[in-house]
Amino acid sequence: MTAVVSPAPIAASRGLDPRAISSIEAILIPVGALVASAILFSVFLLALGKSPLTFFSLVWTGGFGSAFSIQNSLQRAAPLILTGLAFAIPARIGLTLLGAEGALVLGGFSAAAVAIPLVTFGFPAFIGLPLMALAAMLAGGVWIGLAGWLRHYRGVNETISSLLLGYIAIAIMNFFVEGLLRDPASANKPSTMPMGDAYRVGSIPGTSVHWGLAAGLILAVVLYILMTRTTFGFAARMTGGNVRAAKAQGLPVGFLVVTCCAIAGACAGLAGFYEIAAIHGQANASLVAGYGFTGILVAFLARQNPLAIIPVAIMFGALDAAGGLVQRRMAMPDATVLVLQGIIFVVLLVSETFYGRIPFLQPRKTGDRT
Amino acid sequence: MISSSLSRRSLLKAGAAGLAASALPFGLARAQTPIVLGAVYVGPRDDFGWNQAHAVAMDILKQVPGVTVVEEENVPETDAVSKSMESMINLDGANLVLATSFGYYKPFVIESAKKYPAVQFRHAAPLWNKDTDPANAGSYFCYLNQAHYVDGVAAGLSTKTNKIGFVAAKPIPSVLSNVNSVLLGAKSVNPNATVQVIFTGEWSLPVREAEAANALIDAGCDVITCHVDGPKVVVETAEARGVMTCGHNASQAPLAPKGFITGAEYKWETIYKLYADALSKGEALPNFTVGGYHNDMIRNTAYGAGATPEAIKAADAAIEGLKAGKPIYVGPLKDNTGKVVIEGTKDNYDPELDGMSYLLEGVVGSTT
Numbered sequence: 001m002t003a004v005v006s007p008a009p010i011a012a013s014r015g016l017d018p019r020a021i022s023s024i025e026a027i028l029i030p031v032g033a034l035v036a037s038a039i040l041f042s043v044f045l046l047a048l049g050k051s052p053l054t055f056f057s058l059v060w061t062g063g064f065g066s067a068f069s070i071q072n073s074l075q076r077a078a079p080l081i082l083t084g085l086a087f088a089i090p091a092r093i094g095l096t097l098l099g100a101e102g103a104l105v106l107g108g109f110s111a112a113a114v115a116i117p118l119v120t121f122g123f124p125a126f127i128g129l130p131l132m133a134l135a136a137m138l139a140g141g142v143w144i145g146l147a148g149w150l151r152h153y154r155g156v157n158e159t160i161s162s163l164l165l166g167y168i169a170i171a172i173m174n175f176f177v178e179g180l181l182r183d184p185a186s187a188n189k190p191s192t193m194p195m196g197d198a199y200r201v202g203s204i205p206g207t208s209v210h211w212g213l214a215a216g217l218i219l220a221v222v223l224y225i226l227m228t229r230t231t232f233g234f235a236a237r238m239t240g241g242n243v244r245a246a247k248a249q250g251l252p253v254g255f256l257v258v259t260c261c262a263i264a265g266a267c268a269g270l271a272g273f274y275e276i277a278a279i280h281g282q283a284n285a286s287l288v289a290g291y292g293f294t295g296i297l298v299a300f301l302a303r304q305n306p307l308a309i310i311p312v313a314i315m316f317g318a319l320d321a322a323g324g325l326v327q328r329r330m331a332m333p334d335a336t337v338l339v340l341q342g343i344i345f346v347v348l349l350v351s352e353t354f355y356g357r358i359p360f361l362q363p364r365k366t367g368d369r370t
Numbered sequence: 371m372i373s374s375s376l377s378r379r380s381l382l383k384a385g386a387a388g389l390a391a392s393a394l395p396f397g398l399a400r401a402q403t404p405i406v407l408g409a410v411y412v413g414p415r416d417d418f419g420w421n422q423a424h425a426v427a428m429d430i431l432k433q434v435p436g437v438t439v440v441e442e443e444n445v446p447e448t449d450a451v452s453k454s455m456e457s458m459i460n461l462d463g464a465n466l467v468l469a470t471s472f473g474y475y476k477p478f479v480i481e482s483a484k485k486y487p488a489v490q491f492r493h494a495a496p497l498w499n500k501d502t503d504p505a506n507a508g509s510y511f512c513y514l515n516q517a518h519y520v521d522g523v524a525a526g527l528s529t530k531t532n533k534i535g536f537v538a539a540k541p542i543p544s545v546l547s548n549v550n551s552v553l554l555g556a557k558s559v560n561p562n563a564t565v566q567v568i569f570t571g572e573w574s575l576p577v578r579e580a581e582a583a584n585a586l587i588d589a590g591c592d593v594i595t596c597h598v599d600g601p602k603v604v605v606e607t608a609e610a611r612g613v614m615t616c617g618h619n620a621s622q623a624p625l626a627p628k629g630f631i632t633g634a635e636y637k638w639e640t641i642y643k644l645y646a647d648a649l650s651k652g653e654a655l656p657n658f659t660v661g662g663y664h665n666d667m668i669r670n671t672a673y674g675a676g677a678t679p680e681a682i683k684a685a686d687a688a689i690e691g692l693k694a695g696k697p698i699y700v701g702p703l704k705d706n707t708g709k710v711v712i713e714g715t716k717d718n719y720d721p722e723l724d725g726m727s728y729l730l731e732g733v734v735g736s737t738t
Contacts, residue, residue: 334444
């Protein structure tokens, strides 16, 4: 209210230009939120009679403490980078899509389904694997693209439709895996035909981390450039800022919306491809592992910035990797790490309100001092 | 070029590590290394079901001197399980890893066993194949359908409507075998008994499990049993509706003080103690361990208030019969579409029964 009483003109700030302020904020606020979460979580641990110090040192040991731990974290981060991108890209155009889980499952299933004829007819892997990846990205892209199309052309709420499409995707996979495409040998765990070792995407040389990590890193950079350095990205962000203004400017809003959604779906579908080709070697219910939903948290913490998704995904991977060690050494339930993730998420949402409101970063009001 | 030289270097490293690892066992045996058992569970340790049955057995092992137990719960059937097992090996020094969920085996247990040849891996389903799978991996399994047969005997004499309800997860052999065994047990003492089955489609879907239990009770079933990961919801729902229950996996007796009859329980500690003993003596672990009543690997929960005296007497007699090897599947048996599926009499461990894909005559329900 005081601001209204004395509407002082804004004079020069302390030599900081607005861009510098916003980039300082972009680092200071998330880091501050993480520190605040750590403090809150420590209180939770103390209330349980457990040592926060032990907890955080175990998180370090389990997440980054050795070459094994680092690779463990990176491997777990790999699908999260891709599903994080699947949430972040539509978010830039103003859409909240929860469909990454379904796109991942459908993508992975499509890859495994395409692999059946390829393996049966003996196509070499260097032809087969790219075709599988393409099928996965196409399936995921069409699936989420559909949610975008429904949003723009039929006015269907994209959050609800993408979430429900996810359940349909899982049902489609179950239908085929337990029926038409079931490998007769998979009696007690219905699965598609195993693809065999020739159709395996291996590890990045010198590590035990599969190539999905590299794909995620490359896509994050490419999509960052696309969204910040191209006319497409500018148009998409402008549409996200104000749809009416974008339409008035003659931007192809429908095309932009569907394309952003399709890119998102392709990212999630690609994550599904790596789950199949690098890990499972066949499609089954294990594909539904929740990566699509964790990706939402990752993208939120990264403030929908494709580059920031990389470190955030690695942090979540490390938390996940350390979760097991915490269980084993501290005799705490598996939910412990989930509590921490939940606290981080809530604190982060609250921290969003601090942008442009941190006192010492604001331009000084000179009105009543002269 | 860089990548190829890198991979060669890493290959050399791996080779050196392999040599070191293969040299290790001799040193280990002499130095009396501590026995570290790592157990991985797919759900919570206190689910009143599959995971609890394993966790209870591991708790017993914690009391054994010289044995350290490390456990992880809620580990999904993805590469997360490989990493959890590796973490137990690398950070806790586990020398035996027990992977307790069906989907852990292929590819995760097999690949980890190849990667860590000095560590023993055992998996809780009869999947190990001596021709194709690594020698440091193996399987253990208990034929719980024998205890379900005993459930069926007790239920068959306790039911008044002659209808037993069965909430089942998936129409796969291990589940179908339990449904059919309940039927055969009930029919052995009560020729009019039938079993009505509803498949929920998933291992853990509490809401649908409660709906299924209610639907079965509405259809006239007065004994409810199940084969899902955590039978808690089914047993509690049935108890609240005032009908009787038979349990599955672990003891659910505390959940149903009024209507509990008995339940089919695993006795994993028999196997786990066997492993711990072998490790402490430096002996090789068996690769394939299966069993049932004849070798003390399963049990029935202590009888509850729902069991009538005749039921208890008949169930005790059935247990004695199973211990002596009395067969459950006495042919010829027809499935519930009228086709003869079992010609002769099958031994209780006949591998043909592991591929069961039918519901026997007397079961109301369908696998599709």
